[in-house]
Amino acid sequence: MRGEVTKSMNQGNASAQDETVVGETGKDAPVVCTNLMESVVEKGNLIAALRKVERNGGSPGIDGMTVEQLRDYLREHWPEIKGELLRGTYKPQPVKRVEIPKTGGGGKRLLGIPTVLDRFIQQAILQVLQEQWDGSFSDHSFGFRPKRSAHQAIDQALSYLRKGWRWVVDIDLEKFFDRVNHDKLMSLVKERVSDVRVLKLINRYLKSGAMIGNACLPTEEGTPQGGPLSPLLANLLLDQLDKELERRGHRFARYADDCNIYVRSKRAGQRVMAGVTRYLSQKLRLKVNELKSAVARPWERTFLGFTLLYSCKRTVSVKAVKRFKEEVRRQSRRTRGAAVAAVIAGLRKYLLGWKAYFGVCESRSTLKELDSWVRRRLRCYLWKQWGKSGYHELRRRGVSRDLAWNTAKSAHGPWRLSRSPALAFALPARYFASMGLPSLYERNK
Numbered sequence: 001m002r003g004e005v006t007k008s009m010n011q012g013n014a015s016a017q018d019e020t021v022v023g024e025t026g027k028d029a030p031v032v033c034t035n036l037m038e039s040v041v042e043k044g045n046l047i048a049a050l051r052k053v054e055r056n057g058g059s060p061g062i063d064g065m066t067v068e069q070l071r072d073y074l075r076e077h078w079p080e081i082k083g084e085l086l087r088g089t090y091k092p093q094p095v096k097r098v099e100i101p102k103t104g105g106g107g108k109r110l111l112g113i114p115t116v117l118d119r120f121i122q123q124a125i126l127q128v129l130q131e132q133w134d135g136s137f138s139d140h141s142f143g144f145r146p147k148r149s150a151h152q153a154i155d156q157a158l159s160y161l162r163k164g165w166r167w168v169v170d171i172d173l174e175k176f177f178d179r180v181n182h183d184k185l186m187s188l189v190k191e192r193v194s195d196v197r198v199l200k201l202i203n204r205y206l207k208s209g210a211m212i213g214n215a216c217l218p219t220e221e222g223t224p225q226g227g228p229l230s231p232l233l234a235n236l237l238l239d240q241l242d243k244e245l246e247r248r249g250h251r252f253a254r255y256a257d258d259c260n261i262y263v264r265s266k267r268a269g270q271r272v273m274a275g276v277t278r279y280l281s282q283k284l285r286l287k288v289n290e291l292k293s294a295v296a297r298p299w300e301r302t303f304l305g306f307t308l309l310y311s312c313k314r315t316v317s318v319k320a321v322k323r324f325k326e327e328v329r330r331q332s333r334r335t336r337g338a339a340v341a342a343v344i345a346g347l348r349k350y351l352l353g354w355k356a357y358f359g360v361c362e363s364r365s366t367l368k369e370l371d372s373w374v375r376r377r378l379r380c381y382l383w384k385q386w387g388k389s390g391y392h393e394l395r396r397r398g399v400s401r402d403l404a405w406n407t408a409k410s411a412h413g414p415w416r417l418s419r420s421p422a423l424a425f426a427l428p429a430r431y432f433a434s435m436g437l438p439s440l441y442e443r444n445k
Contacts, residue, residue, distance in 0.1 A: 036195035039128045040121075041082050049124040050074070052228075053116065061115030062096045062211045070116045085121070088197035092118045094209035094216050095224050110178060112210055112224025122205065122228040125198065130232055133192060137235060138242035143256035144231035150304045151360055154314055156253040157260055161298060161312045165251055165262035167269045170301045171276060172292035176257040177230065178222040180237060181285040182206050185223070188236050205229060231256065237284060244279055253303075260303050269295035305358065315363035321370070324354060328374055332381045340382055344435050347374070351438050359440065367441040371429075374437070379427050380418035397426035 039045065053067060060066050065073065074081075084090035095112030114122065134145055142153035157168075186203055193199055206223065209216045223230040234256060245252050245261065250272065252261040261276070263269045273295055280286040294301065298308040302317040309315055316324075331346050351374070361367060386393045391408035395401065399422045407422040417423060433439070 036128060036193060037086055037088075037197045040124050040198070041085055045124055045127055049120055049127060052123050052127075053120050056119075058116075058119070059096075059098075059113055061113050061118065062093060063115050063117075065116050067116050070120060073117065074120075081117070081121075085197070085201070088200055090121075090201060090204075092121070092201075092205050092208045094211045095226065097210040097212045097217075110224075111226040112219075113226045114205075114208075114224075118205070118208075119228060121201075125201070126228045126232055129193075133232070133236065137239050138246060138254075140246070140252050141235060141239065141242055141254050143254070143258075144235060150255055150357070153253045153255045154304060154306055154308070154360075157262065157298070157303060157308060158312055158314065160251045160253075160262035161308060165264055166297065167263045167266055168296060168298045168301055168303075169261040169263060169269045169272045169276070170294050170296065170303070171259045171261070171273070172289040173257045173259075173280070174287045174289035176286065177225045177234065179286065180223050180234070181221060184285055185233060185237050188240070189233075192236075202229070202233075240284060241276075241280065244283075245276070248275075255304055258304060260298075260301075262298075266295055306361070309363070313362035314360065316358050316361050316366050320358065321366070324370065325373070328377055332377050334381065334384050340378060340385070341435055343378070343381065344432065344437050348436050348438060351440065355438065355440050359442075364441060371440050374440075375427075375429055375432055376418045378432060378437070379423045380414045382427060383414045383417055383423060394422050394426050399426050 050071065053070065057067055081090065093115050095114050098111050098113060100111060130146065137145065140156070142148045142150065142156070182203070185206070186199070189202055190199060193202075205227065207219055209218055210224070211217075223233050238254065238257065238259075241259070242252075242254060250261050250263075252259060254260075261269075261272055263272055273293070277288045280288060297310075299310050301307070302319055305317055305320040306314045307317045327350060328347065331350065332343050359367070383390060391404050394404035394407060399407075403422050403425075407417060407420055410417060410420075412420075429439075
């Protein structure tokens with residue numbers, strides 16, 4: 001099957017050659033790309049894009065096509081689509097507009113889900129542009145870039161604290177992805193791309209519209225979250241902010257639209273906040289969310305899910321702990337009626353992902369407490385399931401007759417009893433570990 005798709009990708013204008021022209025690659029010299037579309041539709045680039053889209057999965061767009069159907073669709077239709085791309089006549093479909101709750105509450109986040117075909121084409125464009133552009137982006141930018149991560153942004157911030165820069169200008173951009181100015185963004189793209197076909201296609205993606213129910217609404221601003229190109233275009237725009245902060249000599253770390261600038265005093269922070277707010281409004285046409293932005297001590301704020309302590313260590317933020325518990329509660333709610341093994345199997349994936357990100361926390365007691373809390377939650381879940389058979393379940397697990405009887409007849413509720421000696425003995429940590437429950441805390445760290 002893969003060979004058939006590859007053959008299809010080679011058809012249609014097969015004689016076109018890659019004639020990408022690369023300019024200087026210094027930090028201040030943007031790369032200018034001509035005849036870029038030939039690089040986008042090159043066989044190796046397309047295969048990599050297809051694998052990436054299939055690996056990422058995701059929901060169908062407005063046409064209902066699933067990721068699993070994409071390969072067969074390309075086998076039949078790719079020569080025609082490739083011809084449209086090379087002629088500059090391809091027109092993307094509108095995105096499907098969906099709302100998801102923001103992490104930590106505070107309203108809804110709008111997502112624009114492109115069709116899987118458009119995700120594939122965007123991914124192919126992204127791979128070429130990112131390779132050309134990334135080297136000119138700021139070293140202080142860590143989001144959605146190869147070999148860069150949120151952990152590196154946190155490390156950068158901690159390095160400033162250790163050197164005495166102990167006030168932070170925490171900037172939150174109001175609905176950033178929804179309010180990116182298309183004219184400003186496209187002017188920056190034109191500085192780096194001279195291939196008119198690619199310029200038209202990116203502009204069409206920005207203005208492709210959004211389907212809400214049966215109505216297609218125009219998109220006059222914003223880069224829809226959900227498309228592979230959006231993070232790169234966001235970095236292109238915010239690289240202007242990075243370069244301005246560098247020009248002013250500021251110490252900062254930025255991950256996507258989360259930007260923290262570190263200064264030595266509150267007064268200096270207030271001056272920086274005022275100046276950066278003016279710059280964003282006047283030059284980039286972006287608005288700072290005054291309610292969520294502040295000049296404060298780092299240990300009073302949250303950056304990428306962590307709180308940076310006075311001791312120059314990172315710990316999981318209060319908000320992140322709250323979100324963690326909300327998710328565990330959701331997956332272990334009583335109304336599920338599932339066996340505890342099924343609950344643990346579902347929790348396992350979430351806990352391992354959470355640990356991969358927050359496991360670098362240097363406040364190890366937080367991880368130990370969360371481990372204990374998760375086990376208590378599962379004991380509570382089991383106690384509710386046992387119901388009237390609780391006494392016999394405790395006895396079957398070796399709890400003494402008197403202790404089992406007193407626990408079963410207790411007037412206390414399940415949550416209170418979940419930390420009782422009887423349940424701790426009957427359902428120890430090793431019991432949950434034997435069922436595949438991972439531990440967040442590791443003793444050897």
